Amino acid sequence: MSAAPAIAAKPAAREPGNAFPVAVVCLAILLVWYVAAIPMNWVVTGPKIEGAGGGLSNTLAFSWNEARPVLPAPHQIAQELWKSVFTVAPWSVKSLLYHGWVTLSSTLVGFILGSLLGIALAIAIVHVKFLAKSLMPWIIASQTIPILAIAPMVIVVLGSLGFTGLVPKSLISMYLCFFPVTIGMVKGLTSPEVMQLDLMRTYNASTSQVLWKLRFPASVPFLFTSLKVAVAIALTGAIVGELPTGAIAGIGARLLQGSYYGQTVQIWAALFMGSFLAAALVWLVGVAERFTLRRMGVKP
Structure with a gap:
């Protein structure tokens, strides 16, 4: 009597990780944030943009690099975090x-x-x-x-x-x-x-x-x-x-x-x-x- 053929057990499929969906959501938030910074900062940057001749490059440059913006761009916050955490002593009041x-x-x-x-x-x-x-x-x-x-x-x-x-x-x-x-x-x-x-x-x-x-x-x-x-x-x-x-x-x-x-x-x-x-x-x-x-x- 022939033995029943052994059935090879298939390895359980790995569930997809959450890294990709989280990365997509984060990128979408960053995109919306950068776009929203332009109209939000227009009260401050509008005269400067018009004085520089307008244009997309001037709009982005002024809107995303204003010293005191209404809504700072994400890279400005990252720069401030880097400066306040890594470039000053941890016991300093500026840290x-x-x-x-x-x-x-x-x-x-x-x-x-x-x-x-x-x-x-x-x-x-x-x-x-x-x-x-x-x-x-x-x-x-x-x-x-x-x-x-x-x-x-x-x-x-x-x-x-x-x-x-x-x-x-x-x-x-x-x-x-x-x-x-x-x-x-x-x-x-x-x-x-x-x-x-x-x-x-x-x-x-x-x-x-x-x-x-x-x-x-x-x-x-x-x-x-x-x-x-x-x-x-x-x-x-x-x-x-x-x-x-x-x-x-x-x-x-x-x-x-x-x-x-x-x-x-x-x-x-x-x-x-x-x-x-x-x-x-x-x-x-x-x-x-x-x-x-x-x-x-x-x-x-």
């Missing part, structure tokens, strides 16, 4: 690395405090029934108040008590980032199925054992998802906290200085620096998530 570190320090403190507060509130809400109805609505309502209205009050009150600098900015970051952590952890802590909870009761497990051996491990994916949102919001809170104080250091201070002196290129460079910091922080949380899940035995 975006220096300003980024000032903002980053208050961001990390606020992020840690907000995460701990959010986890503690979620544990309390899950285990104390009346808190789910009495505390949760207030937590949700707290996020309906604009942070621009709260930040000056927090800074003034804490300043009158002698707390300035890092503390007020960290508390503002904490106020913003505790909310997604609380919501995510409540969802994660209540994610175990009824059968799993019944099994723990069958083993006569205490409330704390159910929390640490079942609820908390089940909530880890929810926790890291909310932490990615929280760390980006914490950076926003730190920048907003620098605006009402007239700070001389930090991304927010850099934005204020640029607005005072009409340096739009400096403003945009500071905004991009803040975006890069937020992206780096979210990436680091993602690395911690993959490491933690791998240690827990979860397949990637």
